Amino acid sequence: MDSVFKALSDPHRRDILKILKKGDLSVGEIATHFDFTGATLSHHLDILKRANLVVTERRGQFIFYSLNTSVLEDVLLSFSSFFSQ
Amino acid sequence: MDSVFKALSDPHRRDILKILKKGDLSVGEIATHFDFTGATLSHHLDILKRANLVVTERRGQFIFYSLNTSVLEDVLLSFSSFFSQ
DNA sequence: CTAATATTTAGACATTCTTCTAATTATCGA
């Protein structure tokens, strides 16, 4: 759970998750939304992946990232019980 | 919202919130749950306060901290819409 | 096979974060 909170603590990473809500995107497509380098984006994606918030799938030259919806639901439940109850 | 995510990114601060769920506590009482110094605790409490996650009230010598429940509910709602929809 | 494109990895640097000790402020009890 720690890695999830850490992952969500950066605004750029939260933006990435929001962008992925609309559908899977390749790294290059995600990159068009930001000003920093590909290396930096790669680093953010790695942190999201380690937190299990996203999953990847290679399709030819491209690597597509998508939300790991089941984990996101778990996270939300976890948040609920964290705050209430 | 950024300050909230930042505040929640530290495990000790999340522990503090959990402890406060049981009821208001003075700084000294909160301190009994942790190993670090009072100065460090004070710093964590300051971050939680700036994020509006807790509120304070002086009672004589003591300063009591309690959860800012209305903001916590907002945060949870915000999280929900962040993940779903 | 080679060149081009997509992405990640390595290494460096500046900033931010967590923690500490020491000093300061606030309040109470005698």
Place this chain on the structure above:
DNA sequence: TCGATAATTAGAAGAATGTCTAAATATTAG
């Protein structure tokens, strides 16, 4: 009022974080 207790503030040190450039890896097209 003074000393003791409670909490915060100031300043410093080391670790972690976000970012960059350059190099490496993977895949496709010709």
